[in-house]
Amino acid sequence: MASASVMLQECGIRPSLQRVLILDYLKSVHSHPSVDSIYQALLPGNPGLSRTTVYNTLELFAEKGLALSLDFGEGFLRYDGETKPHSHFRCEKCGRVIDIDSVPEGCEQMLPEGCSLTGTSLYMFGLCPQCNRDRDV
Incomplete structure (x- = not known):
């Protein structure tokens, strides 16, 4: 699999440190995390990270086809790094x-x-x- 930085560039997204971290995390887990769970997982090693950045980044990924945005009616969205049809x-x-x-x-x-x-x-x-x-x- 291509690196997160390469994947971002291929989709026309500037590979900032935070975008790379979020994409790496999303591709490494299979739990279909929410914005908040991704934020909580990445915050200890990245104290400058904000929930807004995570949310905006995930929405960008979904728009560009790097992630799926899932709505199970729970009151929040979950995200999936596996984008092949399933x-x-x-x-x-x-x-x-x-x-x-x-x-x-x-x-x-x-x-x-x-x-x-x-x-x-x-x-x-x-x-x-x-x-x-x-x-x-």
Whole structure:
């Protein structure tokens, strides 16, 4: 995988230190973090970082295709550094979000005549394996 700096440049984004840090972090975690969780994770090593910078940077990344912006109806957005087409499952008990490496087949056949598909966004909800085990105990 290309470095964060190269990825930013390829998308026409100036690779500032904070942008590189945020992109590196987002690409390294698979927890679908919020602005606040990214801010809290990066703040100890970067005391000049602000929530506003994290928010604005993530919105820029989403606009340029470096990240996905996910809205699970929780009152805040989550971000995903994996941008290839895929679906998401959110546990209704613990809030964990799990990637599902597929897109439903037949989506294009469901479109009205004359429409073309440019992307999909499928959110599924239920209980993750751990919460299912806890429920059965």
